[in-house]
Amino acid sequence: DAGITQSPRHKVTETGTPVTLRCHQTENHRYMYWYRQDPGHGLRLIHYSYGVKDTDKGEVSDGYSVSRSKTEDFLLTLESATSSQTSVYFCAISRQGGTEAFFGQGTRLTVV
């Protein structure tokens, strides 16, 4: 299994509070990604990183920000959580373009 750890695995938070999800890798891969998975929508890309301090938006980036200060860590922040951000969040890593991505176990986030 690829060395990817997501934390926390489960979280319940209140509307309007900030939330940070962490993804940690031990593979030294260049690319890291955050996806959300919702019934009827499949996996959708939120943000991705192609190097330390290099990030870009994905398909559903509104309401989310990311940071990558070290190769091994990629943080996803919900500045002010809303109920529409209730979802399962997956982190993924890949070595380079055109190669397979490996996924973490996911974080189930519930915003009440």
Place this chain on the structure above:
Amino acid sequence: EDQVTQSPEALRLQEGESSSLNCSYTVSGLRGLFWYRQDPGKGPEFLFTLYSAGEEKEKERLKATLTKKESFLHITAPKPEDSATYLCAVEVTQGAQKLVFGQGTRLTINP
């Protein structure tokens, strides 16, 4: 707009009954097509990468093929442990690496 469509949405088979899952795509430029397996409560697990039309990859009871507009995942003599959701994703050539996923096919193999 880049799009990936998987069919059927769900498929129920008897053990040993072979079938195929379809992934059709409309993209500006294909860099690679990926198949993943996802079990309930877990992250997607990588199965195959296909890069060009005519390419085929095999792993145990699974075989993936690619044409210019679609990919098939053939399952031969499946077993109950093959039950999972199978996801197809494409990577497009524009810009940095981004994967566009289909919504998946939920496969159930009855003993």
